[in-house]
Amino acid sequence: MILVIAGKRLETHGIRGLNIKDIAQDAGINHGTLLHHFGSAEGMRTALLTNLTEALIADMSAILNSDAPADTIFVELFRLMSQSGHNKLLAWRALEDAEYSPLAEGPSEKLIQQILDGVTRRIQGRDITLAQNIIFLALSSAVGWGICGPALKQSMGMSRTQQDQFPAWVGEQLPKLIQD
Amino acid sequence: MILVIAGKRLETHGIRGLNIKDIAQDAGINHGTLLHHFGSAEGMRTALLTNLTEALIADMSAILNSDAPADTIFVELFRLMSQSGHNKLLAWRALEDAEYSPLAEGPSEKLIQQILDGVTRRIQGRDITLAQNIIFLALSSAVGWGICGPALKQSMGMSRTQQDQFPAWVGEQLPKLIQD
DNA sequence: AATGCTATTAACATTTGTGTCAATAGGTCT
């Protein structure tokens, strides 16, 4: 529950909003209590990072393991990454610790392998490199979409509905890359 | 010169490295001097943000206005976004102030319009929506690539060279989307 | 040389964030 409140502060106030005094105040508790639970302010931030990362992995897994058709999987992926918490997590990671990344270790590594297997199966017999490139394109654009999609949309004069349809368009296009 | 040092601290120490005492020490000057010039610590950070944004826009403009062939433009775009300073800028923006974004205002808006015109010209007569979608895909994946490309590469077991070739692959693929 | 301006500095003051501690309250187990 505390971490939920902390996550909201990350969204609304950025990294500087992640201090124990403010979070404790939002939660209506004494800041000493926070220190007692997490050991230190840094410990609290690490716990939040872990928590948010697990949430992202879980959400991605849910999409992947659903029985949705291939094209809507991309739509869901983009929708997921546009959720404020998830893209802020990645932005935070990119800023704070360059050496560790939530998409490179532990359960997420397994998840990506899972995605890779799925796509490789679909393009039967073709080079795995192609599958990797396609996934790379899908994931990186989903991340970029989450981080500066709204800004790009604005400067390109795209309508709200057109922006909303972009994920579906990507879902249509990517399979074409397989065929050629 | 001060802002160059501040930018380096952003890369090496993240946002928490952007305090006037440390920056002043790196620069070998008194921290009061920094305050005198920028008015406040926040003013210094705003100046850095503006500075980095202008650098990004300038770099993008240089790529766009070069007479390089269309496919290498994508390669250059990706290379640009993988430069640490640029993707950290976007991550910082995404985290700190949700309402303002460097790709949505001022000179960058003009730049994106310029890109849009160029692509629209190439796909002669087709719907502008297609051009917008393609640009959206290219830019968003370039941003995502900059922010978590290395991590993705790692968890997908991609070799260094394959990751390096990804931009070129995108450069080959995107024109295909125009033809169909 | 005198004036005025700007840059720079050290020292101090304030504010904010973090951490410690002793005291209290509530619960569980014997």
Added chain:
DNA sequence: AGACCTATTGACACAAATGTTAATAGCATT
């Protein structure tokens, strides 16, 4: 009830970041 454990709190202590001020130095203009 008594012993024990954990959670919580307020008060204080410490550290770090920011801001203020008076003094000094350098430099251009008159």
